[in-house]
Amino acid sequence: MTAIANDSAVGMPSATVPWFGRLYVQVLLGIALGSLIGYLWPDVGTALKPLGDALIKMIKMAIAPIVFLTVVHGIASLGDMRKAGRIGLKALIYFEVTTTIALILGLIVINLTQPGVGMHVALASLDAKLVASYVAQSHDQSVVSFLMNIIPSTVGGAFTNGDTLQVLFFAVLFGIALQRFGDRGKPVLDLIEQLSKIFFILIGMIMQVAPIGAFGAIAFTIGKYGAGTIVSLSHFMLTFYVTCLLFVFVGLGIVARLAGFSILKLIRYLREELLLVLGLSGSESVMPRFMVKMTVAGCSESTVGLVVPTGYTFNLDGTCIYLTMAAVFLAQATDTPLTIVHQIVLVAVCLLTSKGAAAIPGSGFIVLAATLGTIGHVPVASIALLLGIDRFMSEARALTNFIGTAVATVVISKWEGELDTQQFAHILDNPDAVKLSF
Template sequence: MAIIADPVPAVARPFWRQLYVQVLVAIVAGGLLGWLSPETGVALKPLGDGFIRLVKMVVPPVVFLTIVTGIAGMRGLGRLGRVVGRTFAYFLSVSTLALVIGLVVANVVRPGAGLNIDPASLETGAVAEYVQKAEDSGIVGFITEVIPDSMLGAFTSGNLLQVLFLAITTGIALGLVGDAGAPLLRFLESAQAVVFRLVAMFMALAPIGAFGAFAFTIGRFGPGAIANLVGLLATFYITSLLFVLIVLGVVARLAGFSILRLIVYLKAELFLVLGTSSSEAALPSLMEKMQAAGCPKPIVGLVVPTGYSFNLDGTNIYMTLAALFIAQATNVELTLGEQLLLLGVAMLSSKGAAGVTGAGFITLAATLAVVPGVPVAGMALILGIDRFMSECRALTNFIGNAVACVVITRWEGAVDEAALEAALGRQRGLAAPVGETDTD
């Protein structure tokens, strides 16, 4: 059953009706308002929060329905196991490489050198809640929290991993019962069509959400918040950009597609992520677009939501880079062995906080709490600019998961080549982006 609107190549849409143009204009307008009238910008925070809450409301049913119907329609559990194995092998390889790159860049650029900060002089109250969350989201807690208290509880917990667990097990069970489960499968496919239409309705509000969120960011933190730490911000943004263009670019090329064309294809979602500082805001639309680009629903349903918990390339770069920045700023010299320990702990803690709100800062707290020598209090140094770094983390994470989806589909030999070429080769203005509909 098709859930994605067919493109209409014969009709050109005016540029001002393109979602990415509307979101970009909203970001610029919100930034100007936050800069010129900070109090007004801060007061608009509910617009951004409200939009993100709307999207988060439909994320659990989107993920559940996509995975269940996809697995139930998959031929044989052997293929499911192969897809899962390849997915986690890819995630582990690329996310570990991101951690290593952050570590290497921090040692070469040394963005924290010369600050000479005394840890005792730092105000740690602001970071205390993140440290507490890090303690609550350890590896053991992470494993137990994957299993929901009840089937309905998976949808209300806010933990996407619980939805994944319930969806995979339900999809397997539905596939095993065969014809007896056909009526339920048809019902779930119909429900999926309704939920995706709901997503399209909510996405029409994306410019308003981006406007409010970006106005708040600039109004609350302002350009002055980054003045003293511009070196760290620049290092992080440039490193993430090079990671996307070079590392993910090579991965994409080896898989037979262009990273730049994929970025252009996802431009509306990327602007939304930039404006809201949340990759989760674009999750439903990403899943829809990956299917439109020729990736089968079962693979999209497994790879994309799982990647949001386990394939956080931007977060991993941030973790090692920020940890060494704090060490350098507080004049703590880490030996090679200590840096390798930091890398190993980061590999675990980045998974332990999966599905936790504010995971980037929390995983950093969890890592520093284990590594001796680096003061956790040093996190106060970067708390003021974490919002700006969060945008870069979210963008890199989002692109990384889009690349992973196409790559794993290629490994499975399941790509619809015509659909992929049509999506990535589509010229601007020839067709409406997936999820956009005319409202006239």
């Protein structure tokens, strides 16, 4: 994707772009206006939901081809297939370590703050029918089913189902086969590179309406759930948000410092993507831009192609924090005692149930239901207590997941000795010098 990135991004002084012409400013204005409409006219805000859904659907239709083309190009361009395996292994080890730390951090904070203690919520007062669909879907979540689902039933099915992990699996195999084909595969590799450029132009066309999509999505969230649900569970929400901030700026901040860069500068560089994640309550829609921007910043094409799509499934730091905190909070709120042994089991179970959560609609509730059902101690029906605030919680989960994957991409590129440190430092110091032309 080096060639792709060079054609897709050009140095441009920020003075040539008016402030209102920058995507992050337009998205921020869309979020602010959507919040205002959702608060003042809830019915109107709720009716604007199709705007956000349309943007997400348009971007999702291009994600599978972009992941496939990028990964195939990166792997087929490698001279040594052992390198791809080494990158994948390092990524998985890194993901397991960081997500375990996230789980433990959430567990420590929720036990110290105890936001659910004293609520004395009676299960009879909760409507279990509200979460019945989530509970039903949670029964399908198991280690075996997750691993089997990585393998697509058909090649076309991987693309039509929109399952990023299935597309990644096929792309890795195809890339290895193309590399083994040798010089005879050069025309195919050139075609893949040209197709990649076309798809990134397509994404650029779609992103022009991103502020409208963010406007509709946030208007729906505020209009449907309102400020009342936030106030009623504000203690738990505040605790969760603070924990995510602690993980990002302290935990990931230390990792970034050890790798020789500033987490604050990386966040500033990715501010447009972060605002879209906030507005749409999900990070999948920004994957194409994210992959290009990390390559433009100096990360190797092969690392970006393997780490980013894999990180979207395995490196869910925010989701892991939420799972342990939500499970213990519900136990506190329903006066369900949790011993140390129960909480250790909870961490172990969450390490398994959190995998693949990003690809599941309503993932927070489905995975939480699967977790509670597995440990069998906290009543699964108690998740109805969180139904009204899950949309707001998903924003913090998605932002934390996204930043975690960004840091992982840089760190693993540096471990591989394929981070252009001079380019990376320059881009982080001058984020406005890069303008994506797609």
